[in-house]
Amino acid sequence: MLKEASEKRIRLVTIMAFISIPLSGFVTDIYLPSFPSMAKGMQVSEKDIQITLTSYLLSYGICQLFVGNILDNIGRYRPKLVALFFLIISSLLITMTDSIFLICLLRILQGAAVSVLVVATRAIFVDIYDAEKVKHYLSYFTIVWSCGPILAPFLGGYLEKLFNWHANFYFLAFYAGAIFIFELFFSGESLPEKKKVSFSENIKLYQMMLKNRIFMLGIFILGLSYSIVMLFNITGPFIIENTFHFTPVVIGYCTLILGFSWMIGGFIGKKRISLGFNSRILQPVIIQLVLIASLIAVSYFAQSLYITIPFAFFIHICSGILFTSFFTTSMLYFPKNAGTAGGLMGGLVYIITSLTSFIISVSGNVSEQKDLGWRYLIIASLLFGIILIMSKTLKKEKAEN
Template sequence: MLRTAAILGLLAAIGPFAVDMYLPAFPAIEKGLGTSVSSAQMTLTVYFIAFGIAQLFYGPFSDQVGRKPPLYLGLAIFAIGTIGCALSPTIEWLLVSRFIQGIGGAVVMVVPRAIIRDMYTGPQATRLMAMVMLVISVSPMLAPLAGSWLILIADWRAIFWVLFAAALIGIVITGYMQPETLEKHHRVPVNVRTLFRGCRILLTDPTFMGVTFIGGFGMASFFVFVANASFIYTGQFGLSATQFSLAFAVNAIGFFATSQLAAGLGEKFGMERVVSLAVLGFAGFSLLLVALTYAGFGSLLVTISFLFLANACLGFVIPTTMVIALDNHGDIAGLASSLGGTLQMLAGGLFIVVMGPFFDGTTFPMVVAIALCAIASTILTWRILPNTKSTQGERT
């Protein structure tokens, strides 16, 4: 399991790296391309939207041809988009290239989750998912630091050349280290009829839809933070690019640390109960941060501390809801993974678009948006999880 977690984690980390590494470059991109703050943020939004939409393709494709061919295709598209980003002469060029990059990067969200479902269900799948996330945790902890370092010795374009190298490494890992996990007799021919039938099954399954959006609103809160953190930490709080990277890493540590405990607590208390309590914690810390910020106590230390606690609660929520969503759909795991990922990414991307006019480079609009995500997750948890009973064990 450790070897599998390391391989899948390295592949899955490529997508987050494309976000986390260039966050410190937002001000440099704004200045270098002569654009605005909102346009720089839009490069993140278009990536998320493309990342979400493209997942609808990779899941069914992997159910039909196996897990490895989509990885080759997606990573190649990601590499092409990354070259375009590095060579962008204008913000419009960068937006198009980021969209292409997102189309390719989506594969590392879908296929690793489907591979996990090929091998395990229940708490064992949660354990492997958490181990994969531990590997992915390198991204928010080290990628911003690497990005800020590259900006100091080169410029923001160097970040994309590093991402291009990461895509090539991913292709090599897929070819030589990741075995095929979907046997030929388990593959599902994809046509319009089977695709619509599978989507109908998933879209009418209240458990799948409910837990997908419970985790999805949690992820949306991450998107809100990612889209605003560099401007708030460097603008309102006056941090340097390196200091911002360290502050960003602190907020990520809580999530990835608690995600390692999710499987054990799920086995002991039940995965649904763990999610329910963690969502309440997420809502409680988020709302308290809103109150403190509104009252004038939203210092850098307070902001980092409460975001750390809120994200720690999400460490229990997100990997566990991913597993619950796929547990009862092993025969269409690729489609379920892609549809769930698409719904989550689109929800997050659209939430940023809707809240965008309210973001002004200060803390309060950001923490209010995060609290709204927490409230939405809490409402869904109350309505969905009492009627949910997840399966356990290995795939038979």
């Protein structure tokens, strides 16, 4: 039982937990620079390749809705080992097929496996640390997680250039394998007391959480903030390679730069966590809307990679600020049911993200800078509207209290 483990072992498990956090970002992003070459090699459309990512995100989101409650009932340790095993096997199987249908099925399996890993890792911190330390560690989650989106496409671009798209999934198998070995020999169960499975109580618990308006509005803000980042991830590779005529390595560099923007936003969001709602939330979303409007206006006069990336960089910083602000506060709403709350939050965030990704995929080719700008504007406008609703809700609750 980790709760009773030595300080040295707990420190080691904590370090390894932070090392494992970027894995979900790697599973999502490492093959983004390979999108165009995968489409050409398999002789399928851009939309078909984008659906492999949507399949993963949807599975990842839906599974998190149920995984949290299961982990609160049966523990964290054994499910993590099983999830890592399936992630290793599915990654290797993807390298052995050129069937887009089979890849989608395997990506669905990967989404389920990663959902177990992410929810269990988040819950471990709540299991073994007091409230103050939990808040401290959770505020670093999005910053550490952003190492995945930063490094994964950058590495993927070089793996694509040196080998082919299959190398991305060999790397995922290696990464998951290293974590599996550590978990097997050094980690253990962190849940102090396993709860009995009660379907009726679980339904009541979910109902209580879903009825919490602030909690739910926060989830929508998280989902739309991340959707803005994913918008570039699923469309950017095609714009950079097919319209601007750059290589997969350049795609990797671009996503590396934008990954840093998300991390910078995370650091800024952490520093601003104690500010009032208007300064902490309204200012970033208004700045984001102004930047997007400027990108659209400029697009009608000039289109260039050197215009797109700087605008996207600051747009993504704003999303990183918003995501970090709401992630920390949302995770602390239900500390006695951390696995369930974390799973519900993470699940709905990725369902929202996968739905917006699917809509983007079927809404027509995003082949130009202005196409990207208009889609940015639609998502950011929805985000701004929900933030205004939350602001009014908070004022109303404050007045009633």
